[in-house]
Amino acid sequence: MGYSITRRGFAKGALTALSTAALLKTTSSLAFARASGTADLVRKDLTGLSGELVLDEASRKVYADDFGKIVHLTPDAVLVPRSTDDIVKLVKLANTQGLKIGTRGMAHSMYGQAQIEDGVLVDMSAMSSLRVIDDGAIEVGGGSTWGPAVAAAAAKKRTLPVINDTFLSVGGSLSTAGFGPTTWNNGFMVDHTLELEVVTGAGDLVRCSEEQNSALFNAVLSGMGQCAIITKAVMRLVAAPTNVIYIRFFYRDDVLSAAHDLAFLAKDGRFNHLDLRSRPYPIGGLEYYVECGFFYDQSSPPPKVEELAKGLHFASQEVKTWTYEEYYRRAETCYSCLDAPKPSLYLTVPASKFDAFVGKTLNEPERAAYVAPWISAWRGNVFKRPLARVASEDLIFRTQFNRVLPNKADIPAFLAVNRSLYEEVRDLGGTRLTASAIPFTQSDWIRHYGPAWGPFEAAKKKYDPKNVLGSSSKIFAV
Numbered sequence: 111m112g113y114s115i116t117r118r119g120f121a122k123g124a125l126t127a128l129s130t131a132a133l134l135k136t137t138s139s140l141a142f143a144r145a146s147g148t149a150d151l152v153r154k155d156l157t158g159l160s161g162e163l164v165l166d167e168a169s170r171k172v173y174a175d176d177f178g179k180i181v182h183l184t185p186d187a188v189l190v191p192r193s194t195d196d197i198v199k200l201v202k203l204a205n206t207q208g209l210k211i212g213t214r215g216m217a218h219s220m221y222g223q224a225q226i227e228d229g230v231l232v233d234m235s236a237m238s239s240l241r242v243i244d245d246g247a248i249e250v251g252g253g254s255t256w257g258p259a260v261a262a263a264a265a266k267k268r269t270l271p272v273i274n275d276t277f278l279s280v281g282g283s284l285s286t287a288g289f290g291p292t293t294w295n296n297g298f299m300v301d302h303t304l305e306l307e308v309v310t311g312a313g314d315l316v317r318c319s320e321e322q323n324s325a326l327f328n329a330v331l332s333g334m335g336q337c338a339i340i341t342k343a344v345m346r347l348v349a350a351p352t353n354v355i356y357i358r359f360f361y362r363d364d365v366l367s368a369a370h371d372l373a374f375l376a377k378d379g380r381f382n383h384l385d386l387r388s389r390p391y392p393i394g395g396l397e398y399y400v401e402c403g404f405f406y407d408q409s410s411p412p413p414k415v416e417e418l419a420k421g422l423h424f425a426s427q428e429v430k431t432w433t434y435e436e437y438y439r440r441a442e443t444c445y446s447c448l449d450a451p452k453p454s455l456y457l458t459v460p461a462s463k464f465d466a467f468v469g470k471t472l473n474e475p476e477r478a479a480y481v482a483p484w485i486s487a488w489r490g491n492v493f494k495r496p497l498a499r500v501a502s503e504d505l506i507f508r509t510q511f512n513r514v515l516p517n518k519a520d521i522p523a524f525l526a527v528n529r530s531l532y533e534e535v536r537d538l539g540g541t542r543l544t545a546s547a548i549p550f551t552q553s554d555w556i557r558h559y560g561p562a563w564g565p566f567e568a569a570k571k572k573y574d575p576k577n578v579l580g581s582s583s584k585i586f587a588v
């Protein structure tokens with residue numbers, strides 16, 4: 111179709127462009143003034159730090175990013191703390207000077223959850239520590255990644271009941287929920303957190319658990335950094351197996367057969383590790399596979415693979431026998447951190463609605479564009495933490511639509527698709543997981559948290575009365 115523009119239209123467009131340019135200039139001068147004001151303030155008042163302040167623009171811009179590559183918010187200043195005292199000092203200053211604070215772990219969020227524009231970002235990466243307390247517990251720093259903790263526990267023949275991707279941070283995982291391949295039967299990582307050390311939004315260093323400051327504990331686990339910054343977490347340990355039979359059952363392009371077998375295995379309980387993934391197929395399209403792990407101790411012989419495969423409907427299989435170390439080290443690095451927009455979507459869908467929802471979504475080209483689904487089947491009775499919201503049914507499907515877009519893709523259009531998929535799932539009784547790329551308002555969050563909203567809001571008022579923490583998610587009024 112041809113496109114023409116009249117002289118009047120051109121003049122109007124030029125004026126609009128000029129005023130937009132003027133507005134952008136004013137906005138960027140304001141941002142510059144605000145950033146230098148914040149820089150002066152933190153430089154003057156945050157003294158005696160063990161960590162570093164990052165104030166120059168080029169270095170701050172590096173923080174305007176996350177895995178999703180959609181949202182880019184440049185912080186006014188960055189604190190890289192090396193002690194809890196550094197964090198306490200910053201939060202106290204924020205309370206007296208009206209600063210906002212965001213917290214960043216490994217920034218594997220999709221939509222700016224670990225960024226902040228008009229405030230100070232705390233980069234937790236140097237807050238790593240590790241202490242095996244005893245056979246039942248390990249203490250890890252809020253900025254640590256999980257890999258070293260899993261290795262230290264394994265050296266004592268212990269492990270975490272749920273292990274998510276080990277390149278993610280402790281604070282980020284526990285602020286979202288932390289799912290892994292044993293979640294189907296063991297719940298989230300937040301269900302195995304015994305105690306936390308946090309700096310509250312009021313600037314107090316507090317320990318909390320089920321028994322001590324439990325309202326704070328429940329508002330921090332899966333709480334998206336809204337009430338406190340996690341500086342340490344004590345995690346439950348259980349006996350580690352010595353070996354794992356690791357099997358991939360392949361279903362070619364038949365996602366529903368794969369998902370039905372996955373659900374069958376989640377109910378049957380013969381494996382410890384369960385997941386469903388997809389990968390590009392050499393002649394086009396996707397291939398689905400159910401990934402299973404049978405944990406055992408070499409002192410007693412494991413079942414035969416034919417026994418483990420009984421009742422499944424796969425086309426082919428691939429079997430490996432690993433030591434536990436080979437198993438937990440199988441994916442230590444994030445290989446998908448590409449420089450491309452990734453508006454991925456994590457949903458929980460009641461099993462009774464899954465076939466219709468996934469069948470419809472994958473058959474509609476607009477919704478299925480660039481999607482590679484990953485799926486889990488989780489027992490509904492294994493989740494205990496109030497803010498970790500999942501669909502309420504006996505069996506739940508985590509339905510993760512990974513999308514890697516070409517750089518020139520119409521990102522707002524994909525975000526609108528995500529929003530409509532979320533609404534559809536919400537109306538079917540499902541939920542989102544919080545790392546997803548979905549435009550969300552505060553009323554969406556209130557609806558998302560449902561009965562947990564009241565206690566969450568009360569904890570926010572008590573522990574972060576001046577609302578200094580976590581503003582970019584817009585969970586609480588900014």
Ligand SMILES: Cc1cc2nc3c(=O)[nH]c(=O)nc-3n(C[C@H](O)[C@H](O)[C@H](O)COP(=O)(O)OP(=O)(O)OC[C@H]3O[C@@H](n4cnc5c(N)ncnc54)[C@H](O)[C@@H]3O)c2cc1C
Pocket residue numbers: 177212213214215216217218219220223224225234252253273274275278279280281282283285286287288289290334335336338339340341444446545580583
């Ligand atoms: C490649 C990839 C793999 C993933 N694998 C998994 C997986 O196995 N399991 C899973 O559950 N999810 C997974 N996710 C989803 C999700 O991105 C992560 O759960 C989440 O990002 C946690 O890790 P992070 O350190 O990157 O957190 P960030 O993205 O840095 O932060 C997430 C949220 O936590 C807050 N936060 C971070 N640190 C702290 C702290 N110390 N105190 C308080 N608040 C804090 C941030 O402000 C933000 O709101 C994955 C995502 C990607 C891209």
